[in-house]
Amino acid sequence: MAGSTSEPAPGLEPGRHDRVTLRFADRTALRGYPAPAGVLARTVEVLLDADPGPLGFVPRPEWPPLRRYRAHATDRGWRVVVRLAGHVEVAAVLAELGRYAVRPVVEVTQRRPGLTLDDRVLNAEGFGPADGPVVDVTAAEPSEQLVRDLRAHAAAHVTATTAPAVVAGLAMAGVPLVGEAPAGLDRTLREQVAAAVDLADPRAREEHSVLLRRAALDAHGPVRRQPSVSVVLATKRPEMLDHALRQVAKQRGVDRLELVLAPHGFDSDPVGVQQRAGVPTTVLPQPPDAVFGDVLTAASRAAAGELVLKMDDDDWYGPDFVADLLRARGWSGADVVGTPAEQHYLAPLTTTVTRGHRAEAWTRFVAGGTILLPRDLLREVGWWRQVRRFVDAQLLVAVHAAGGTVYRTHGLGYLLRRNASGHTWEVELEELLDPARVQQRWDGFRPSRLLECAPDELPRESPGQP
Numbered sequence: 001m002a003g004s005t006s007e008p009a010p011g012l013e014p015g016r017h018d019r020v021t022l023r024f025a026d027r028t029a030l031r032g033y034p035a036p037a038g039v040l041a042r043t044v045e046v047l048l049d050a051d052p053g054p055l056g057f058v059p060r061p062e063w064p065p066l067r068r069y070r071a072h073a074t075d076r077g078w079r080v081v082v083r084l085a086g087h088v089e090v091a092a093v094l095a096e097l098g099r100y101a102v103r104p105v106v107e108v109t110q111r112r113p114g115l116t117l118d119d120r121v122l123n124a125e126g127f128g129p130a131d132g133p134v135v136d137v138t139a140a141e142p143s144e145q146l147v148r149d150l151r152a153h154a155a156a157h158v159t160a161t162t163a164p165a166v167v168a169g170l171a172m173a174g175v176p177l178v179g180e181a182p183a184g185l186d187r188t189l190r191e192q193v194a195a196a197v198d199l200a201d202p203r204a205r206e207e208h209s210v211l212l213r214r215a216a217l218d219a220h221g222p223v224r225r226q227p228s229v230s231v232v233l234a235t236k237r238p239e240m241l242d243h244a245l246r247q248v249a250k251q252r253g254v255d256r257l258e259l260v261l262a263p264h265g266f267d268s269d270p271v272g273v274q275q276r277a278g279v280p281t282t283v284l285p286q287p288p289d290a291v292f293g294d295v296l297t298a299a300s301r302a303a304a305g306e307l308v309l310k311m312d313d314d315d316w317y318g319p320d321f322v323a324d325l326l327r328a329r330g331w332s333g334a335d336v337v338g339t340p341a342e343q344h345y346l347a348p349l350t351t352t353v354t355r356g357h358r359a360e361a362w363t364r365f366v367a368g369g370t371i372l373l374p375r376d377l378l379r380e381v382g383w384w385r386q387v388r389r390f391v392d393a394q395l396l397v398a399v400h401a402a403g404g405t406v407y408r409t410h411g412l413g414y415l416l417r418r419n420a421s422g423h424t425w426e427v428e429l430e431e432l433l434d435p436a437r438v439q440q441r442w443d444g445f446r447p448s449r450l451l452e453c454a455p456d457e458l459p460r461e462s463p464g465q466p
Helices: 026-033 090-100 144-151 163-172 188-192 201-222 238-249 270-277 292-301 323-331 373-382 393-402
Strands: 015-023 038-049 065-073 078-089 156-158 177-179 229-235 259-262 281-283 307-310 336-338 345-346 351-352 361-363 372-374 407-410 414-418 440-443
Touching: 015 026, 015 090, 026 038, 026 090, 065 407, 078 090, 144 163, 156 163, 156 270, 163 177, 163 188, 163 201, 177 188, 188 201, 229 238, 229 292, 229 323, 238 259, 238 270, 259 292, 270 281, 292 393, 307 323, 323 336, 323 372, 323 407, 323 414, 372 373, 393 407, 407 440
Parallel strands: 015 038, 156 177, 229 259, 229 307, 259 281, 336 407, 345 414
Antiparallel strands: 038 078, 065 078, 307 372, 336 372, 345 351, 351 440, 361 407
16 A cells, blocks of 8 residues: 555555555654554555665564564665564554654653644754755645755745745754745744845854744744753852853743852852852852862762753853753754854954854764753763863763764854963864864954843953944
């Protein structure tokens, strides 16, 4: 029997069948297929007209024994055959294939009222610079192939007659959209589609993409339980404390956020710290001779959140920084999520640069001031290493050695401050200005607009913001 991508296949009648064959355009169609109840088969064959790689599969323990599982490439995509010793609901087999077609996640999800799309497939992974022409969108449904086709283009043009699911799906995938969004979509998403954008400016194009994907995920992605987050912040610089607390206080869109502050070699008033941070706070002073890794471990042990987020005291963070990490963690299922060390403010030169690191990709490294991971995983790998330098890199090595995964989302909500010295990661300023690595450069303090820096956050070297 042949199956369509959006509705039950003709002839797929309730009852026992020896073999059922279904064809799908891609993982989105497979995971969203409304297979009718009461259709049982010993063999389920799935033809996938896309190439995400072979689908994994583990049979349910209550099913008859698995007699055969085969996945092999075809001219159009993949063919998967599941053969069991007895009859099983076809819908259940398809559900398991769809579940193993993406990385597993533990958060409970549910559909929203109205249009809800699958963010496990339609997401920002693979977004990057592109200079192809703006193209019109004529597809009737969102798909993986449509997203792949549009990745090379600067933007896609949509109109009031474009299918709402296509607009929402492309926005969730971070495809820059211009034009007019159709009725029936979230108001914020429609306004963002219509917003003016300079597509020739790589940072402006990416900002537009991030705002689109936020609006689409929040309005048309599944409802996912948000875990609690503990920010661990170790600092040896009392002069940076106010700045660091502002970065925590400005966070929004996070249901449960706390701060564990570890002043390293000085004391700080817990009441005053909590008032400035604006979230529940634990102050855990550490002796001046303590090793940096031990300071972070002490703070992480005291954390109550399900997730631990390391933030640095001198960098800038956008108000949606934590929420964006949680969004990326939700749809990627990654063990560790962070951002690239992409945006730098070189204080001695009063210069801002974008270094063009790859974002929205699986990787082995993320910026140390952006590492978000489960507290249980941190404990399992032995907490932070007992070192004074390279503590972030060594933790990531331990995560990979334990079989963990690391995903790097966009870096526009994070700006590193580089002084002449005083960093645990030392690097020559000339290296940060290497033309082969620098994508954009500005005189003065020029953060992404997604940082939403207030006047009291500006560096002393920069009296104003252009």
